[in-house]
Amino acid sequence: xxxxxxxxxxxxxxxxxxxxxxxxxxxxxxxxxxxxxxxxxxxxxxxxxxxxxxxxxxxxxxxxxxxxxxxxxxxxxxxxxxxxxxxxxxxxxxxxxxxxxxxxxxxxxxxxxxxxxxxxxxxxxxxxxxxxxxxxxxxxxxxxxxxxxxxxxxxxxxxxxxxxxxxxxxxxxxxxxxxxxxxxxxxxxxxxxxxxxxxxxxxxxxxxxxxxxxxxxxxxxxxxxxxxxxxxxxxxxxxxxxxxxxxxxxxxxxxxxxxxxxxxxxxxxxxxxxxxxx
Numbered sequence: 564x565x566x567x568x569x570x571x572x573x574x575x576x577x578x579x580x581x582x583x584x585x586x587x588x589x590x591x592x593x594x595x596x597x598x599x600x601x602x603x604x605x606x607x608x609x610x611x612x613x614x615x616x617x618x619x620x621x622x623x624x625x626x627x628x629x630x631x632x633x634x635x636x637x638x639x640x641x642x643x644x645x646x647x648x649x650x651x652x653x654x655x656x657x658x659x660x661x662x663x664x665x666x667x668x669x670x671x672x673x674x675x676x677x678x679x680x681x682x683x684x685x686x687x688x689x690x691x692x693x694x695x696x697x698x699x700x701x702x703x704x705x706x707x708x709x710x711x712x713x714x715x716x717x718x719x720x721x722x723x724x725x726x727x728x729x730x731x732x733x734x735x736x737x738x739x740x741x742x743x744x745x746x747x748x749x750x751x752x753x754x755x756x757x758x759x760x761x762x763x764x765x766x767x768x769x770x771x772x773x774x775x776x777x778x779x780x781x782x783x784x785x786x787x788x789x790x791x792x793x794x795x796x797x798x799x800x801x802x803x804x805x806x807x808x809x810x811x812x813x814x815x816x817x818x819x820x821x822x823x824x825x826x827x828x829x830x831x832x833x834x835x836x837x838x839x840x841x
Contacts, residue, residue, distance in 0.1 A: 573607075573611055575587035575588055575589045575607065575626070575627060575632075575633050576589055577590070579626075579653075579654060581629055581650055581653060582649075583629045583630070583635075583640050583641050583642070583646060583650075584629055584630075584634065584635030584636075584637060585635040586626055586627065586628075586629055586634045586635070586650065586654070587626065587632070587633040587634050588607075588624065588625065588627070588654070589607075589624075589625060589626075590622060590623065590624050590625075590658075591615070591622075591623050592617065592619065592620070592621055592622050593618075593622055594620050594621045594622055595620075595621050595622065595663075595664060596621065596622045596624060596658070596660045596663040596664065597617055597622065597623050597664040597665070597840075598623075598624045598651075598654075598655075598660070598664070598665045598666070599613070599614060599617075599623060599625040599666050599667075599671075600626075600628075600651065600665065600666070600667040600668070600671030600672075600674055600675055601625075601627070601632075601668055601669070601670075601671050602668045602669020602670035602671045602694075602695065603628075603631070603670045603764075603767070604631070604730070604731065604751065604760060604763065604764075605632075605668070605669065605747065605823075606627045606628075606631050606632025606633065606747075606750055607625040607626060607627050607632060608632065608747065609668060609747075609823060609825060610625055610825065611743075612825065612826060612833075613666075613825050613829060613832065613833060613836075616833050617666075617833075617836070617837075620840075621664065621840075624654075624658055624660070624663070628642070628671075628674070629646065629647070630642030630762065630763055631750070631759075631763065636755045636756060636758075636759035636762075637755065640759075640762065641766070642759075642766055643766040643767070643768065643771065644670060644673050644674065644677065644767070644768070644771035644772075645768075645771055647670070647673075647674040647677075648674050648677035648678040648681060648682055651674055651675070651678045652678055652682045655678075655684060661685070662685045662686060662687050663686060663687060664686065664687045664688050664689075664690075664840055665686045665688070665689050666689075666692070667689070667690065667692065667694060668692040668693060668694065668823075668824075668825060669692075669693060669694060669822070670695050671694070672693075672694020672695055672696050673694065673695045673696055673772050673775075675689060676691075676694075676696060676772075677771065677774070677775055679782065679783070679784075680775045680778045680781070680782070681774070681775065685783060686783075686784045687784060688784055688785045688786075689782070689784050689785070689786045690787045690788075690789065690836055690839065690840075691786065691787070691788045691805070692788075692789045692790070692824055692832065693790055693791055693794055693797055693802070693823075693824055694788075694802075694805070695772060695797065696772055696776070696779075696805050697772065697776060697801055697804055697805050697808070698772060698773060698776065699769065700769060700772070700797065700801075701767065701769060702796075704730070705767055708761050708764040708765055709764070709765050712761050712762070712764075712765040715761045716757060716758040716761045716762075720752070723751075723752070724748070724752055727748050727751050727752070728744075728748055731744070731747050731748060732744075733796070734795075734796055734821055734822040734823055735821045735822070735823060735827065736791065736793035736794075736820055737819070737820065737821065737827040737828075739823075739826060739827075743826065776808070779805070779809050780808065780809070780810055782809055782812075785811070785813075786811075786812040786813070787812070787813045787814075787815070787835065787836070787839040788806050788809075788812055788813065788814045789814075789815050789816075789835055790802035790803075790814070790815075790816055790817060790824070791816075791817045791820035791821050791822060791823075791827065791828070792816040792818055792819070792820065793819060793820060793821050794820075794821050794822045794824075795821065795822070796821075796822040802816075813839065815835055817831055817832065818831070
């Protein structure tokens with residue numbers, strides 16, 4: 564597990580030039596390839612407890628989705644789920660990964676599933692953690708931002724900061740270290756980060772999961788589903804429905820964890836993933 568100093572200096576050291584901007588990534592460890600895919604409104608930082616552990620056995624690839632974290636953010640940018648699977652497909656080619664292990668959270672789940680089902684990319688095994696994958700999803704806040712994106716993008720910085728902090732706090736059942744919470748909020752507070760925060764919400768559309776939901780029975784790899792039992796963003800009942808939709812999948816609830824299970828219950832997540840991947 565990373566210490567506080569490592570948390571506050573989390574930085575991605577490598578770049579990939581994508582059509583929608585520069586994507587930041589890193590690769591650590593040695594062994595079979597494994598890809599970590601984060602969700603919204605997060606970054607690869609959500610894996611900071613898990614990545615070093617997995618790197619003891621795997622070659623761990625992690626990156627910030629375009630428009631998120633340390634990857635490029637700019638006006639007019641497409642950061643929707645419709646572009647994120649294209650990015651992952653390009654990265655798999657760029658990294659030379661034919662059939663990697665994949666661990667995905669939230670929007671990362673939709674990204675991995677779209678890459679597998681639409682772009683026909685094979686995975687050795689797939690772990691889905693509190694993922695966006697089944698209708699209905701979104702929230703009244705999403706709907707309000709989609710109707711008034713420019714208004715939200717222009718609010719004073721101190722109001723925006725309060726919105727982001729309250730929004731992220733709503734995903735949690737357990738308190739994080741103060742430094743961890745700050746790192747989750749920080750990418751959205753700059754002059755480019757503020758409009759980027761509302762851009763990714765405005766472009767969120769259930770259509771991107773509706774496109775693939777009827778195909779879940781045709782998933783071609785073993786699947787493990789992990790779900791925080793105190794998730795108030797996407798209730799555990801949705802995770803159980805996803806389990807029913809994917810034949811031969813495994814399901815485990817994550818006790819006393821909210822939406823950010825990999826940060827709230829890292830030891831439990833770690834043990835279940837290592838058991839499944841071995």
